[in-house]
Amino acid sequence: MKKILLLLAMIGQMLTAQQINLQSISFLKNSEVGGYYHPTFSPSGDYLLTTSENYTGLRQYNFADNFVKVLTTDPGAGYGVQISADGNTIVYRKTQYINKLRNNSLVSLSRVTGKQVQLAAPTREPITAKFSENKAQYVKGKTLYRTNIVITDVAPVVCIENQKIVLYTGNTRRVLTPNGESASYIWPTISPDKKNIAYTVAGKGTFVCKIDGTNPKSLGKLNAPVWINNNWLVGMDDKDDGEKLLSSTLIVLSIDGKVRQTLNTPKEIMAMYPAASPDGSQIAFNTEKGELYLVKIQIK
Secondary structure (H helix, E strand, O other): OHHHHHHHHHHHHHHHOOOEEEEEEEEOOOOOOOOOEEEEEOOOOOEEEEEOOOOOOEEEEEOOOOOEEEEEOOOOOOOOOEEOOOOOEEEEEEEEEEOOEEEEEEEEEEOOOOOEEEEEEEEOOOEEEEEEOOEEEEEEOOEEEEOOOOHHHOOOEEEEEOOEEEEEEOOEEEEEOOOOOOOOEEEEEEOOOOOEEEEEEOOOEEEEEEOOOOOOEEEEOOEEEEEOOOOEEEEEEEEEOOOOEEEEEEEEEEOOOOOEEEOOOOOOOOOEEEEEOOOOOEEEEEOOOOOEEEEEEEEO
16 A cells, blocks of 8 residues: 555656756847847737847847837846836836936837837936836835836835845835845846745855745756746856856756756857746747847746
């Protein structure tokens, strides 16, 4: 009887264990000239937003016809860019120098009309934007600003302030230090179900913790992590000699730490800064030259 129970337990583990299969990888036409970096999927998955290597400007890549459209040439526009739930509005930061000092403003751009509206005036304070469905909200000066959004509908916003993770939920601001106050945190991102936060600690790798900052779990090295779904992350394992990039591969892993896979992209390609489609079936990435590729995956 014990042997039967043990066998059933082993079968159960095999059935619940998941892995990610790479089904195909394709080059995105019209990106061969390079200069396309840090891709971001639209909420419906019908287009990508890309920017330059230093985050200047925004370009829209349509999957339907491979057409590329320049949306803006503003400096800093690609850093932390946000897209509304209906895909029609984009909010980005615009960098400018006033009296030789760097300032950032916040701009709302309509993809339908091309109209731009300044949401936040130039400031020296950090700004982090986030959509609550189709309404923009942003953090500035340790305050969450929102327009026509009731407290119950405010989307949680996570950002870095003084190298610490800060979570804004409604009227609450909370500093999270899951790995201690002396750690330096980067790349925080909230899971789709808003239950967990993935983040990286400088010199220690990537971790996942609960939304309240508790129960941190080490996942090893995974730079620029993004969520595929509530249980999987994708990021890059890049290596350099201090001056030049030597290699970069895509890594997918389960947040319980049980599965860690390298996506077998061609060895001659340096796969960087992945983005996952909303349905978790595709991953876009750029090469060191700024060419774009699309990977189709299946979670089994």
